[in-house]
Amino acid sequence: MKIAILPGDGIGPEIVEQAVKVLKNLGESFEMEFAPVGGAGYEAAGHPLPEATLKLAQDADAVLFGAVGDWKYDTLDRPLRPEQAILGLRKNLNLFANLRPAILYPELAGASTLKPEVVSGLDILIIRELTGDIYFGQPRGVRECPDGPFKGQREGFDTMRYAEGEIRRIAHVAFQAAQKRDKRLTSVDKANVLETFQFWKDIVIDVHKEYPDVALDHMYVDNAAMQLVRAPKKFDVMVTGNMFGDILSDAAAMLTGSIGMLPSASLDVNNKGLYEPSHGSAPDIAGKGIANPLATILSAAMMLRYSLGRVEQADRIETAVKTVLTQGLRTPDIFEEGCTKVGTSEMGDAVVKALA
Ligand SMILES: NC(=O)C1=CN([C@@H]2O[C@H](COP(=O)(O)OP(=O)(O)OC[C@H]3O[C@@H](n4cnc5c(N)ncnc54)[C@H](O)[C@@H]3O)[C@@H](O)[C@H]2O)C=CC1
Numbered sequence: 001m002k003i004a005i006l007p008g009d010g011i012g013p014e015i016v017e018q019a020v021k022v023l024k025n026l027g028e029s030f031e032m033e034f035a036p037v038g039g040a041g042y043e044a045a046g047h048p049l050p051e052a053t054l055k056l057a058q059d060a061d062a063v064l065f066g067a068v069g070d071w072k073y074d075t076l077d078r079p080l081r082p083e084q085a086i087l088g089l090r091k092n093l094n095l096f097a098n099l100r101p102a103i104l105y106p107e108l109a110g111a112s113t114l115k116p117e118v119v120s121g122l123d124i125l126i127i128r129e130l131t132g133d134i135y136f137g138q139p140r141g142v143r144e145c146p147d148g149p150f151k152g153q154r155e156g157f158d159t160m161r162y163a164e165g166e167i168r169r170i171a172h173v174a175f176q177a178a179q180k181r182d183k184r185l186t187s188v189d190k191a192n193v194l195e196t197f198q199f200w201k202d203i204v205i206d207v208h209k210e211y212p213d214v215a216l217d218h219m220y221v222d223n224a225a226m227q228l229v230r231a232p233k234k235f236d237v238m239v240t241g242n243m244f245g246d247i248l249s250d251a252a253a254m255l256t257g258s259i260g261m262l263p264s265a266s267l268d269v270n271n272k273g274l275y276e277p278s279h280g281s282a283p284d285i286a287g288k289g290i291a292n293p294l295a296t297i298l299s300a301a302m303m304l305r306y307s308l309g310r311v312e313q314a315d316r317i318e319t320a321v322k323t324v325l326t327q328g329l330r331t332p333d334i335f336e337e338g339c340t341k342v343g344t345s346e347m348g349d350a351v352v353k354a355l356a
């Protein structure tokens with residue numbers, strides 16, 4: 001079984017190192033091959049997604065990804081910017097279904113910025129469509145404004161679009177996920193303003209006919225953002241488009257105590273996938289040895305569960321993460337009085353030690 005390991009930039013290499021350490025201590029021999037991606041890809045091969053890296057990802061059984069991006073690349077032409085690597089991987093591997101489970105470990109109830117009673121017991125699943133929407137829609141660019149009061153000036157523009165088949169397939173993923181949980185699905189849209197999301201809503205309602213056992217409701221994205229911090233436990237599964245899902249899942253991350261706790265799986269139709277923490281490359285803390293590696297370690301667990309058919313191994317990792325939290329070990333982002341502050345590598349070592 002071959003895993004492509006793409007550490008990327010910033011804290012990417014530090015946190016991926018911990019997940020690799022955990023994988024190597026499970027008592028199974030996974031073939032792992034490393035390749036540069038993002039800014040590291042640009043430095044190594046002049047492109048954020050070098051051909052060899054893409055081929056490795058395509059040929060592997062699963063991809064473990066760190067994060068890409070650094071402020072120093074923000075002035076490059078867009079096709080050369082590090083973020084194009086993760087967008088390119090998602091598109092080339094058809095990873096249209098992004099699963100972001102926001103679970104609050106009871107030990108971290110006090111680490112959340114929200115009151116413990118608002119978040120304790122939280123277990124929601126955000127399903128984000130990942131290969132469509134305004135992130136990929138064409139045309140886009142900067143042009144001369146053709147009309148209106150700003151005619152003749154430069155304007156920036158992007159295109160929001162969703163094809164029927166794109167909405168149907170993510171809706172099926174969401175309904176099926178809800179069937180395995182509390183059978184409640186909230187579709188998040190902006191149908192009151194956007195044509196694309198009225199269409200989204202209509203298609204989700206149509207797909208619902210095939211899942212009568214799931215209770216479906218609809219919520220505008222602005223209200224959803226508010227409800228996520230007001231009463232997050234009311235949600236079971238949420239499904240939404242690429243941009244809204246990007247934003248809402250970062251908000252949901254804070255319900256779990258830190259964005260360093262939120263793993264993700266990005267899957268194709270056959271459950272082949274790329275696994276990465278939901279956060280970015282955190283250049284502000286890179287190289288300091290303080291990044292929380294748990295989201296990445298939990299992403300590796302998702303990889304074992306969804307793509308590699310090693311459910312028991314995934315369970316072992318998730319139990320080990322619970323154990324280290326019970327032991328009171330905390331990276332600075334989730335630190336509270338009375339706990340033991342540890343760095344990235346110490347946290348990785350502790351998870352390895354806790355593997356039953
Ligand atoms: N999938 C990817 O590779 C993604 C890449 N990015 C890129 O990452 C770079 C930084 O973006 P930001 O907006 O700052 O988002 P970010 O998620 O990297 O960081 C936001 C804040 O969260 C903190 N943080 C993130 N992960 C953490 C962890 N594991 N432990 C402790 N603290 C953590 C950071 O220190 C920062 O204060 C940009 O270049 C951006 O484009 C952003 C999101 C996703």
Ligand SMILES: CC(C)CC(=O)C(=O)O
Pocket residue numbers: 083086087246278279
């Ligand atoms: C860098 C972006 C393309 C992605 C992002 O913010 C995300 O996937 O959460």
Ligand SMILES: [Mg+2]
Pocket residue numbers: 246247250278
């Ligand atoms: Mg994001």
